Amino acid sequence: MTSQDNIPPTRAERKQAKRLKRFDNPWMNPKLLWGAGLLLGIIALGIFGRLVWNLDLVFTGSSPLKLPPLGFENLRRQPGVLDHPLGTDGGGRDLLALIIIGAPNTLFVGLLASLIGMSIGIFLGFSAGFLGGRIDDVIRVGADVMITIPPLLILVVFQSAFGDVTLTMMALLIAGFVWQSPTRLIRAQVLSMKQSGYVQMAQLSGASTGHIMFREMMPNLVPYLFGSFIASVTTSIVTAVGLEVLGLGPQRIPTLGRTIYEAINAGALIQNLWWWWGIPTLLLAVIFIGLLLINLGLDEVSNPRLRKLS
Amino acid sequence: MRRIPRDYLLNRLVTLVLTILIAATIIWIIPRLSPVDPAEIALGRMAAGAGSVANSEEILAQLRANMGIDQPFIVQYLKYISGALVFDFGLSTAAFPTPVSTLIMNALPWTLGLMILSLIITFVIGNLLGALMVWERSPKLVKVAIPAAMVFTSIPPILSGLLLMWIFAAKLQWFPLTGAYSIFVEPGWTWSFVQSVLYHGFLPALSIVVVTFGFWALGMRGLMITVQGEDYVKLAEAKGLRPRYILYRYMIRNAILPQITAFALKIGLLIAGQVLVERIFAYNGMGKLLYDAILNQDFPVIQGVSYVIILITALSVFLVDLLYPFIDPRIRHEAN
Numbered sequence: 213m214t215s216q217d218n219i220p221p222t223r224a225e226r227k228q229a230k231r232l233k234r235f236d237n238p239w240m241n242p243k244l245l246w247g248a249g250l251l252l253g254i255i256a257l258g259i260f261g262r263l264v265w266n267l268d269l270v271f272t273g274s275s276p277l278k279l280p281p282l283g284f285e286n287l288r289r290q291p292g293v294l295d296h297p298l299g300t301d302g303g304g305r306d307l308l309a310l311i312i313i314g315a316p317n318t319l320f321v322g323l324l325a326s327l328i329g330m331s332i333g334i335f336l337g338f339s340a341g342f343l344g345g346r347i348d349d350v351i352r353v354g355a356d357v358m359i360t361i362p363p364l365l366i367l368v369v370f371q372s373a374f375g376d377v378t379l380t381m382m383a384l385l386i387a388g389f390v391w392q393s394p395t396r397l398i399r400a401q402v403l404s405m406k407q408s409g410y411v412q413m414a415q416l417s418g419a420s421t422g423h424i425m426f427r428e429m430m431p432n433l434v435p436y437l438f439g440s441f442i443a444s445v446t447t448s449i450v451t452a453v454g455l456e457v458l459g460l461g462p463q464r465i466p467t468l469g470r471t472i473y474e475a476i477n478a479g480a481l482i483q484n485l486w487w488w489w490g491i492p493t494l495l496l497a498v499i500f501i502g503l504l505l506i507n508l509g510l511d512e513v514s515n516p517r518l519r520k521l522s
Numbered sequence: 523m524r525r526i527p528r529d530y531l532l533n534r535l536v537t538l539v540l541t542i543l544i545a546a547t548i549i550w551i552i553p554r555l556s557p558v559d560p561a562e563i564a565l566g567r568m569a570a571g572a573g574s575v576a577n578s579e580e581i582l583a584q585l586r587a588n589m590g591i592d593q594p595f596i597v598q599y600l601k602y603i604s605g606a607l608v609f610d611f612g613l614s615t616a617a618f619p620t621p622v623s624t625l626i627m628n629a630l631p632w633t634l635g636l637m638i639l640s641l642i643i644t645f646v647i648g649n650l651l652g653a654l655m656v657w658e659r660s661p662k663l664v665k666v667a668i669p670a671a672m673v674f675t676s677i678p679p680i681l682s683g684l685l686l687m688w689i690f691a692a693k694l695q696w697f698p699l700t701g702a703y704s705i706f707v708e709p710g711w712t713w714s715f716v717q718s719v720l721y722h723g724f725l726p727a728l729s730i731v732v733v734t735f736g737f738w739a740l741g742m743r744g745l746m747i748t749v750q751g752e753d754y755v756k757l758a759e760a761k762g763l764r765p766r767y768i769l770y771r772y773m774i775r776n777a778i779l780p781q782i783t784a785f786a787l788k789i790g791l792l793i794a795g796q797v798l799v800e801r802i803f804a805y806n807g808m809g810k811l812l813y814d815a816i817l818n819q820d821f822p823v824i825q826g827v828s829y830v831i832i833l834i835t836a837l838s839v840f841l842v843d844l845l846y847p848f849i850d851p852r853i854r855h856e857a858n
Binding site for chain 1: 537540541542544545548549552677678680681684685687688692693699740744787793795797798801802812813816824828831832835836839
């Protein structure tokens with residue numbers, strides 16, 4: 213087992229070599245693909261679930277209450293066994309319908325918040341790193357300030373002002389808290405890039421600031437931007453779910469966090485209604501695992517030293 | 523020991539004061555954008571308790587005077603800022619007439635205790651595991667088991683709290699469901715009380731550790747990979763030093779430095795995460811205080827708690843900025 217030097221490759225090894233060759237493109241990283249696959253699965257659940265499942269079940273409380281998922285009851289649910297395959301909550305709402313609506317909602321908030329946060333981060337990070345001076349000082353203090361303020365506080369006022377929040381408002385709010393990390397990152401990268409030869413060449417050749425920023429520097433930032441984007445999606449979803457579980461998110465739109473909040477409030481933990489909070493938690497775990505895999509994959513794409521390890 | 527240059531210290535101090543001042547101003551402005559009148563809420567609470575309240579206009583005026591919200595904004599603001607300097611945030615509107623500072627003083631030790639404990643545990647475990655993931659001599663099991671465990675650490679603390687609570691408190695009943703100590707022991711420096719505190723704090727601390735060690739492990743892994751290729755590690759190997767010695771004294775010691783900066787930046791986020799954990803476990807710290815204040819629209823308490831959180835975060839960033847060059851002699855104090 214220890215020395216395999218002279219043994220011809222087995223079938224499995226040949227297969228793996230072939231597979232490795234096919235994935236020679238660094239972007240065909242298995243972790244990246246698996247992660248993207250998981251997230252696409254959640255999106256597909258939202259799209260195709262809508263087509264095959266009656267979503268009105270989320271709003272009608274006419275189904276039997278606290279019905280466990282298929283396979284966990286004492287099999288006495290004879291008529292219409294398949295009516296509620298994932299069971300129902302304490303209000304008689306179908307959990308499958310809840311997650312078909314809720315899971316893509318959770319993803320939507322995370323993606324939108326990060327897109328906005330990233331745009332702010334790219335703009336401010338570039339300005340701070342490239343222009344420097346007073347502008348840099350202002351942006352740095354601004355970022356410091358935002359790190360210290362708890363998002364909870366601002367959401368509370370949103371809610372008392374508007375009565376309820378929508379998913380988009382939630383995303384906008386969270387975007388206000390995820391821009392400072394990409395800003396910091398891009399600022400640092402831009403500062404070090406400014407010293408590099410090709411940027412100085414471009415400056416000497418009289419290229420405009422915009423040209424240098426977007427045509428010369430931006431392409432080199434892409435791997436960092438991707439990584440930072442995925443990290444901020446994770447942060448946004450953690451924040452959104454946290455607020456929802458506290459009952460501070462949208463109140464009439466089903467989300468995974470909202471469902472967990474309702475379960476906790478109804479004492480589902482003590483009553484052993486594990487599926488009520490367990491199924492949304494499981495879906496959240498799938499989302500987070502997907503994001504983690506993408507992040508690890510991106511790390512390997514942008515850092516060749518890591519590729520050897522896995 | 524090198525001295526901190528005066529320019530650098532001044533620069534950092536100005537940034538610190540500015541950060542705290544702006545953040546404190548923002549948390550003062552935000553509640554004032556809300557159309558909710560805290561006096562009416564307090565009156566509503568009184569009416570709910572007493573059935574009905576006579577002379578409500580007079581009482582409203584009196585309540586407003588008590589809360590100081592009948593004065594012009596600029597007076598209110600100056601009062602707030604000068605009060606914040608001495609930790610005087612006025613009286614709670616929900617637990618009237620308890621001063622906000624009393625509420626905070628009762629809650630702060632719990633939160634700090636829970637946070638420091640879980641932060642140290644998670645920092646040590648996370649960095650050690652991250653280092654072992656890269657180290658060539660680690661057992662295969664370590665290299666497979668840690669990434670697998672990390673998949674479960676990418677969930678928010680509130681969910682790990684729920685899971686742990688369900689398994690260990692509701693199902694197995696090994697640990698209590700809620701509270702920071704048993705209601706049957708008298709608070710004080712007695713062994714039974716300390717025991718009760720540790721017993722009640724175990725699950726909340728664990729739920730924070732479980733979800734944060736992955737962050738440190740991932741960061742450490744990246745840093746270790748960079749350190750691995752450095753000449754001083756190769757030199758140490760060529761000198762024939764023991765591999766374990768190289769790992770601790772050469773690799774981890776160098777790789778861990780940037781993690782220390784991240785440590786300070788993470789404190790604010792951790793407090794926010796802990797708010798959720800404290801709510802789930804009904805643990806009577808700052809998080810629960812903030813949450814209850816939010817439900818009751820108790821703005822003086824919300825402001826006080828937010829201010830303390832801001833202070834802790836800003837101060838930790840400031841301290842790390844000052845101390846970092848002592849930890850890593852290659853970095854020098856530079857103004858800007």
